[in-house]
Amino acid sequence: MLSSIPAFLRGCLSASVLAINTLVMSIPLLAFSISRFLIPIKPWQKLCTRLCIAIAECWISINSGWIKLTRRMQWQIAGLDTLQKDEWYLGQD
Numbered sequence: 001m002l003s004s005i006p007a008f009l010r011g012c013l014s015a016s017v018l019a020i021n022t023l024v025m026s027i028p029l030l031a032f033s034i035s036r037f038l039i040p041i042k043p044w045q046k047l048c049t050r051l052c053i054a055i056a057e058c059w060i061s062i063n064s065g066w067i068k069l070t071r072r073m074q075w076q077i078a079g080l081d082t083l084q085k086d087e088w089y090l091g092q093d
Contacts, residue, residue, distance in 0.1 A: 025059040
């Protein structure tokens with residue numbers, strides 16, 4: 001979509017959005033992560049875990065959005081049919 005903008009400006013825009021997104025999302029993520037360990041109440045820890053996951057997913061969505069706007073990428077992903085949303089996975093290349 002923004003492919004008509006010169007590469008230098010796209011790069012500056014991408015770096016700016018990445019930096020702002022990182023600053024805005026990392027502050028609450030760190031706050032909830034630290035409070036999760038400082039307050040040993042199980043319901044609070046569970047809530048903090050859910051909030052951290054939601055913040056991280058939002059962070060990823062915003063990054064995916066500006067990447068789609070500034071670059072055309074073709075992803076080839078296999079094996080998603082066996083994954084479950086409520087489980088944890090580590091990707092490997």
